[in-house]
Amino acid sequence: MIQIQDEFWSEYVRLVREVMVPYQWEALNNRVEGAEPSHAIANFRIAGGTEEGTFYGMVFQDSDVAKWLEAVAYLLEARPDPQLEEIADGVIDIVVHAQRADGYLNTYFTLKEPGREWSNLAECHELYCAGHLIEAATGYYRATGKRKLLDAVCRFADYIDLVFGAEPGKLHGYDGHQEIELALVKLFHATGEEKYLRLGRYFLDQRGAQPHFFEEEWEKRGRTVHFTHLSMVHDHSYSQSHLPVREQDQAEGHAVRLVYMCAAMADIAVETGDTGMLAACDRLWDSIVNRRMYITGGIGSMEHGESFTADYDLPGDLAYAETCASVGLIFFARRMRKLRRSSKYGDIIERALYNTVISGMSLDGKKFFYVNPLEVYPDVIGKNKNYDHIKPERQGWFTCACCPPNVSRLLASLGEYIYFEEKNRLSFELYIGSTIRTELAGIPVTIQQESNYTSEGRTRFIVNPEFPGSFALALRFPDWCGQAKVTVNGATMEYQAGDENGYIVLERIWKAGDEVEVWFAMPVKAMESHPLVRQTFGKIALQRGPFVYCLEEADNGKRLYQFRLSEAERYDIGVTDWIPGGVKVITATGLRLKPKEQWDSSLYRPNTTYSAEAVHLSFIPYFAWANRGVGEMSVWVGIDG
DSSP: OEEEOOTTHHHHHHHIIIIIHHHHHHHHTTOSTTSOOOOHHHHHHHHTTSSOOOOOSOTTTHHHHHHHHHHHHHHHHHSOOHHHHHHHHHHHHHHHHTOOTTSOOOHHHHHTSTTOTTSOTTTSOHHHHHHHHHHHHHHHHHHHOOOHHHHHHHHHHHHHHHHBSSSTTSBOOOOSSOOHHHHHHHHHHHHOOHHHHHHHHHHHHHTTOSSOHHHHHHHHTTSOOSOTTSOTTTOGGGGTOSSOGGGOOSOOSBHHHHHHHHHHHHHHHHHHOOHHHHHHHHHHHHHHHHHSBOTTSOBOOBTGGGBOOSTTOOOSSSOOOOHHHHHHHHHHHHHHHHHOOOHHHHHHHHHIIIIIIHHTBOTTSSOBOSOOOSEEOGGGTTTSGGGTTOOSSOBSOOSSOOHHHHHHHHHHTGGGGTEEEETTEEEEOSOOOEEEEEEETTEEEEEEEEEEHHHHSEEEEEEEESSOEEEEEEEEOOTTOSOEEEEETTEEEEESSOOTTSEEEEEEEEOTTEEEEEEEOOOEEEEOOOTTOGGGTTEEEEEETTEEEEEEHHHHOSOGGGEEEOTTOOOEEEOOTTSGGGOOEEEEEEEEEEESSOOOSOSOOSSOOEEEEEEEEEEEEGGGTTSSSSOOEESOEEEOO
16 A cells, blocks of 8 residues: 655645546536537446437547546545545446446447447457456456446456457457557456456457458448548558567557557566567667657657657657657556566656656646647647647647546556565655555565655655564666765765666665665756757757756747757756745756847848847746746757857
8 A cells, every 4th residue: 555645746646636536527527618528428328228319429438437437446545535436336337337238338339330349440449448447447446345347347358258369250350549458467467367368468469460450340341431531440550550569669650559559568478478578568668768759758759640750750849749648658667667677667657757747737637738749839820730739728628538537547546656566675666755565575564755856856765664674675766867875874875876777775674763865966957869859959958857847938938949058057946836846947047049130021031140148048847838828838949059
């Protein structure tokens, strides 16, 4: 059991519990004025015959309800809430009532295309929706012990197992959007039934097999398509079905689908020891984080297909960087940590979490970004169609509302990402104030973590084993840090780096009341991208601790592209009352380039000279942008000289 008490993250957990989950409940019931209607709860009522009407929404509308339920489950696991549990029980009643006698459960096909189930797996997300419902069910069972939804998804999974498989007469297919693969592993853990693990592995094994399943089912259904603006059937890389999964080595296609698939592959590698699956995970990890990831932990460079593009193609102004994709990257990283004892996975969890994920929600928890660009100029949005996916301010809801409940379920389960437990060792992956009760080397231990990591880089641990004993505490040495001090019961040691795996390992005989204090130096760093990233060549981005910073019009005025900053500049840090948790703002002296001569009406002219006006620049953490009205924003700044 992990309880969070943190100067920064406690506010986010509170927002999830008190604002986001209630707000999203209202949105799911079409009760948020001015927001896109959801109709998701109504769809289940109509499918169950308790309400009249027709299906409304995207083909995957069911998944919004499932992710909301999953977030509720994690909140209930952390703290009982009878009123919230009663609401969730009511939703589960509605969902289960919509289930067919044979176990099938999907409101789109029940209401809109009855009799056409499993006819368009490339596009229509049946198994994706099933996967999210399975995740919700396993979480709710773990939190409450109630089996109603778990029994329902077991019936559904059993039905799916009858439909899909390598045996003659079964569908030799898989979903266009990966999700059920990782969900089935969770169902295996919840029930102990190995058939669910085998089914999850089957879906991975089948992906990319020839002849191609999506082409065959397209022909079989008369060559019809659901999403006419995308080529989900024929663009096999879009769904990572262009090759068998063990042969893939490049991050291709739809970003969310890829990281969900990778998370499932890592799960299967953990459970089965599949070395081919693990090797593919390693290659895909390298492709994502070393060649196709934004400095904010965002992934997906292109709006069309919400996809990866090519190595080092990372445009900031056109970035897609879907919030869901960074959530999925965190899922993948956490599972890779189970396979590899390395701090690099915690580094990526931290980068995505502190930047793109929480950028996806407003500071009041009521508005959301689907897309997280690194550069915004509102004057062209709505006029240049290439920027149609970019919003200069967060939205109340979306027609495709996958991101808000995804943020909720991640933040509600944040405790799962703080520590990594092994038999004789506890690794601190995130420095978030919390209390953990566990067992190390056969010794029951309670460890209290008191953190002001986000503001000062400092964390204190109080170790309380029930009786003295030997075990190890491993502190992740963050990739942004070059110097650390660790004090154990008053004795201080200095570190320039961690061990070969990236950790500071403290192994000793621990006794009740032992104290550990760690300080990670948090200088402001002027970060540069790889020289092959053409969009940021000759530019820098500021980072302090886990936070990437940006310029915003509210502090600096318009035309942010005119600013220049020296890499050797002295940076000052300070606080502001509108950014939570004591997170610092950065100020520096920079330059604004302006033509020396008055520019006439001509669009182009030769021999222009520029003056460099000294200006005071203010940088805020990226996650906090767009909370003070519409304006320009830029993460990357040109280098002076």
